[in-house]
Amino acid sequence: MSEPWKDFEFPARKVTWLQRDTLLFNLSIGCRADEPQFVYEGDPRFAVFPTYPLGLVFKLDHSEVIDFYGTLGLTNIPGVPKLDPRRLVDGDRAVEIYKPLPTTSLGHEFEFRSKVIAVYDKGNSGTVVRSEDFLIDAKSGEQYAKIIGSLFYVGQGNWGGPRGPRSNKKAVPDRHTDLIFEVEIGQESAHLYRLNGDYNPLHAASDVGKELGYGGIISHGVLGYNKIAHEIVRRLGNGDPSSMLKISARFAGPVRPGDTLAVHLWKQDLEVDGLEEVQWSAQVTGTGQECLCDGTAVIKPPQISSNI
Template sequence: MSGPGAGHEFPSKEVSWLKRDALLFANSIGATSKELHFLYELHPNFSVFPTYSIILPFKLTDQEVTDFYARSKGSPIPGVPNFDARRVVDGQRKITVFKQLPTSSAGRKFELRSKVVGVYDKGKASVVEMEQSIVDAANGEVYSTVTGSAFYVGQGGWGGPKGPATPNYPPPSGKKPDVVNEIVTTTETAQLYRLNGDYNPLHATPEPGQKMGFGGVIIHGLYSWNATAHVVLEAFGGSDPANFREFQARFASPVRPGDKLITELWRTGDAVDGFDEVRFVTKNQKGQVVLSNGRALIKAPKAGSKL
């Protein structure tokens, strides 16, 4: 669907990472010592966790802490209002992994290429849908693509298109989950995750969350999203990054420090290009859904394969 801003491409930006960044990311999303290939750089199968590229638009090439608000201003999108990044929340994200990233970008040049899919006016909010790809600058090879939507709270009503309905992937009705997993977050979960490069103050200090009506600090939606991707790969793909093709979820409600993340997972029996479809829903300890529309494409590990 075309409309104001649709198809607009931003200037490409260089991204880079060290082995240390790969280790930190895996650590921050719950990889355990059973998965040393994500946590130990001298492991013969040392790998970057497959969703790592989702952090690169925040991190770019930096090793030092960055100013989240200044960076979020970004470039204006032609034909739409200039939205305030201090009142933005994630809508949903979907990653498709075509090729595993190397454990470090050293000696190579990778770029973030971003374009607008659409900008939609929902009345009380505006939604900006983007597609971001990590590309080897030397040959144009795409390693992964993320589509995501950002909700600019209280910034609608400018007369833009309402936008298309997004497809729903509900869990199978009346079927018990194949796997149930529980993660207990702590008051420091977000403090560790933000060191990957996502330095939004909303996840570190109470004031922004109080102003936005959350009552204080909330954990990054992308922490829950990545931690659940880890759960899915461990449960159905033998923790092997080669078995990971696609993962998506919608951010349904905020997670507070200390909340439990209880994920119910189902194999649907359907397959796409040899990858099995998994559906999932993640709730907190009160039964409130925090990640909905959960769907992944994961390959079962080959018999006898051990990382």
């Protein structure tokens, strides 16, 4: 069948942020007082945490609370029925950092240039929209980051689109983990993370979560993802903001306020160009339910010291 959505380009979206936005993002994903490079603007090493593009893709140039549903429903994709953002959850995310972001966008003309990679009709379960987002300084033409990810629209399938490939889970290494650590999702963590621009009511209003079958509020998938990224940089990159080059994962289950995530990490045997590749997954402690799977990251040797 024809795929009129293939390579459909969304209108370029302007992106702005201030140093206070950088501080907010860094603190919301768990950066600590002994990491002044992330939590104090006066530190000579003050830096944006490398996964900030995952927050900026929702924030864009907004400085106030936005209508999440209205904003996400503005653009129709050719050949795809109108999808309801009220039934939207994350599928997966991969972010690649080409160049560290400045701590403020002032003096730049940042924008996201995005296109649809694929759309899959998964029948009764819903529809998957897979996209690619480049964060670019339009003034200089420099590319800073690329995000590839999927959004899943629950219960909005059966419209005759391609089924797409099966989601086969990647096998974890058949050996003991090299590192195990825990990440806490506080009762207010999702409320704080929303201030980065992802104002989906699913993460603040219990009735929305109940309607989608989650029993109440659930955390942003990318909140746990970013908290884990922070711990990887802290523990394997010695807190160096430039140590993380890539990270990816698939969202496998909900995380609720108050949950603790147990993260299992395996270092890969082969280093390429001095870079270390790791594989990881995360489960909710107590239930053992997997919430993030197929996790990977690429780390380069640290350049600064940090008290860990």
